[in-house]
Amino acid sequence: MADTNCLVREGQNSCVVKCIHCESRVLSPQSATFLSQSHALPTPTQPKDQPSPNTEDLGEWWVVDDMFTFDNIGFSHTVGSTKYLVCADCERGPVGWHDNTTKKSYVALARVKHT
Ligand SMILES: [Zn+2]
Numbered sequence: 001m002a003d004t005n006c007l008v009r010e011g012q013n014s015c016v017v018k019c020i021h022c023e024s025r026v027l028s029p030q031s032a033t034f035l036s037q038s039h040a041l042p043t044p045t046q047p048k049d050q051p052s053p054n055t056e057d058l059g060e061w062w063v064v065d066d067m068f069t070f071d072n073i074g075f076s077h078t079v080g081s082t083k084y085l086v087c088a089d090c091e092r093g094p095v096g097w098h099d100n101t102t103k104k105s106y107v108a109l110a111r112v113k114h115t
Pocket residue numbers: 019020021022023024087088089090091092
């Protein structure tokens with residue numbers, strides 16, 4: 001679990017959110033809202049040749065209401081109404097997911113770094 005005290009200010013991100021693997025900037029400070037809610041996300045590395053992906057439950061998210069709020073973000077695959085978010089530069093992830101129904105995006109604090 002991330003140390004959220006230094007990351008959350010008045011319910012929003014107080015730091016720049018970046019990709020863990022490269023220096024690609026995902027979100028600017030004060031652009032996303034903190035959400036504490038358990039949701040499953042596929043793990044970054046998946047064993048080959050299995051019917052459904054391994055997932056892990058993550059509990060801390062940055063909620064982004066509008067895709068244009070992102071500095072950089074990429075999409076990987078879509079499952080139903082869910083699009084998975086990856087780094088726009090190195091395409092690693094998923095770092096979160098996008099709900100096609102509500103148009104909201106959720107970035108896992110555990111899958112990004114904060115600087
Ligand atoms: Zn990256």
